[in-house]
């Protein structure tokens with residue numbers, strides 16, 4: 001065992017959207033910061049952009065095996081690298097709607113209110129959009145909340161097929177909008193643009209470091225400050241407390257097979273919603289018999305990950321789009337004239353190709369091959385809100401391995417969203433060659449390689465260590481500090497009391513900046 005030679009002001013565990021962004025916020029303070037990351041730097045190599053390597057071979061997925069509630073093996077679609085899952089994300093950087101912070105009645109039940117309002121997070125959303133170079137156009141999305149600043153960069157333009165779809169949808173009375181995206185693309189100066197607008201963005205690392213991921217935007221700048229240290233391959237096993245149980249005294253790290261011990265005034269957990277819950281549960285002790293800070297028995301419960309579908313709309317006309325993820329539809333986010341409950345959000349995944357399809361084995365349209373389908377498909381991504389159910393939870397088995405129990409809920413809105421998309425596509429008329437006959441049908445497809453285990457798609461994991469004002473119903477207070485352990489914070493997607501229906505990363509980043517300000521105040 002190696003004793004720590006130094007003590008830190010703050011230890012941050014996990015370098016993804018939450019932990020990496022918090023490290024950036026704290027770096028300039030001069031405080032001694034230690035960032036612990038279980039993974040390594042992601043190697044830059046040709047396979048970064050190979051759909052076969054990434055989607056079929058799962059080259060970068062963790063090889064860890066979890067269990068579902070029946071004890072069946074679960075091969076999670078998640079990644080352990082510096083920058084966390086932002087190395088692979090599609091960089092669609094949405095603000096939650098202001099209504100998402102209040103209580104919302106869904107068909108399947110109530111989505112609970114957050115302890116903070118949208119207005120409290122708004123300044124941090126603006127800061128996060130600047131830090132992550134978000135491109136977008138304010139005023140297009142009919143559900144977008146008010147913002148104190150314009151997007152730092154104008155929206156990424158649609159390619160012709162997507163522009164045609166946007167025009168079709170507008171003619172049908174919808175308000176399609178440009179998805180806010182974190183890519184360092186300079187369309188006015190392509191020769192100098194870091195981003196080359198390729199087809200392997202969503203789900204892939206960026207080989208040319210032009211995606212606004214947390215390593216590039218937050219961790220690399222933070223590491224320029226001599227007070228910030230990053231240790232890779234540093235797996236945090238356990239957090240131990242003083243005899244009172246009121247504060248964390250040591251952070252136990254497994255690194256290259258050795259146990260290392262670190263200490264800090266403040267310890268921030270940011271391992272992703274599933275691993276953070278697992279870490280607190282692993283850290284059970286006589287003072288915290290159900291897990292660290294878990295007197296309420298809430299740690300690990302209320303797991304959410306959205307109701308997500310990938311839908312391929314096949315038409316006779318090819319879809320030669322390279323960078324497809326530019327268009328979104330939120331017209332049905334809160335419901336429709338016929339149905340008063342929220343349905344969700346429609347946008348795109350990166351352009352699917354035959355290799356990616358092979359990994360998910362979709363229903364093959366009669367008379368088509370996978371390659372032909374991929375060349376003719378518009379590949380939609382549909383997200384609806386799932387509700388926090390205490391029985392949907394992360395727990396540990398007798399060997400300490402992660403068990404993820406999940407029963408989907410609130411699915412009616414999602415089915416109606418799919419039906420809405422089908423109607424819209426049937427109604428689209430702009431194909432001059434095939435007219436209404438151009439659209440052949442909509443096929444559902446599980447994007448994840450482990451198609452028979454859809455639970456493995458944990459990309460949008462959140463909610464397992466919720467924040468709130470009541471210690472009986474939440475683990476963290478409104479500053480994301482444990483109600484029970486005075487120097488423990490959590491800043492990844494765990495803190496969400498509800499999941500909303502747009503992508504989670506910008507909210508995690510904005511909240512990390514907010515909590516960062518609170519920690520700085522505390523340390524000063």
Ligand SMILES: Cc1cc2nc3c(=O)[nH]c(=O)nc-3n(C[C@H](O)[C@H](O)[C@H](O)COP(=O)(O)OP(=O)(O)OC[C@H]3O[C@@H](n4cnc5c(N)ncnc54)[C@H](O)[C@@H]3O)c2cc1C
Pocket residue numbers: 013014015016017018019036037038039077078079080081082083084085086088089090091092093094202203204234235236237270271272273275276279459460461491492493494503504505506508
């Ligand atoms: C393919 C894909 C596409 C996505 N697209 C989008 C998108 O377009 N828009 C969007 O908003 N979101 C998207 N997401 C989701 C987004 O990436 C996550 O919401 C976000 O990264 C979560 O941030 P986090 O801080 O909670 O966790 P993570 O980013 O997962 O970071 C957690 C970090 O903790 C480390 N860690 C875990 N356990 C330990 C431990 N015990 N000790 C030390 N370190 C540990 C992990 O290695 C990891 O680096 C996507 C995700 C995926 C996988």
Ligand code: SF4
Pocket residue numbers: 183184194195196197198199200201202205206207208209210211212323
């Ligand atoms: S070059 Fe641009 S589009 Fe391609 S992966 Fe990088 S950021 Fe994404």
